[in-house]
Amino acid sequence: MGFSTMFTTSLFADLVETLTSIGIGIGAVFLFLIILVAIFSRFYVKVGPERAVIRTGFGGLKEAVGKGMIVIPVFHKKEFMDMSVKRIEIKRLGEDGLVCRDNIRADIEVAFYVRVSEGGVKDVAKKLGAARASDRQALIELFDAQFSEALKTIGKQFDFVELYTERDRFKVEIMNIIGTDTEDLQGYEMVSVAIDYLEQTPLEMLNPNNILDAEGIKKITDLTSREAIRSNDIEREKEKAITKQDV
Structure with a gap:
């Protein structure tokens, strides 16, 4: 009877020790998970759909668009990029x-x-930096020559009147020349094009010593002269019609 009691007591002690070890293990895992969640919450940086977070430092340059990533201050530096x-x-x-x-x-x-x-966030970050990616002056400096050259190329494909009356085709041709891919636009993409203002350059602003302007002046003078003659003929016909009615 004494041996049986001792065996039972020993078995119970082993069970308690085993359960205690398991409990400690579960507690340690649970504590580890809590620490991980705390670290994740503390260092996880999230951005909205029209922003990107750029991380540099340990692990190299990384980006996250419209989501988030872990940024640990000691090892990383973060910047935000406006993608609107x-x-x-x-x-x-x-x-x-x-x-x-x-x-x-x-x-x-x-x-x-x-x-x-x-797909162009990294290229833009390297070239301009995250802060300047949406700076208007920086964008003008980046694209002025490219867009101006495209306008010159397309302009020579239209007569002035066509340019004035076929604006939609003009915009399509601009998009075709410039391209819409990231590679064409150095990490950017073209969303749309709009012609805000379009008028004939005043004659007094043209240089008659410039061969192109001289041709343009001649063309404008010829067109306006013909229109003046046509308008004059219409007025005369009206006067004749009125005279006949009076008679």
């Missing part, structure tokens, strides 16, 4: 006006709408 649509205006006025196929010069203002593409 930005407007860039390109103006060609006066003696710098756009030369059309018929050599008539046009005063034109075109708005280009661009944004950083998801």
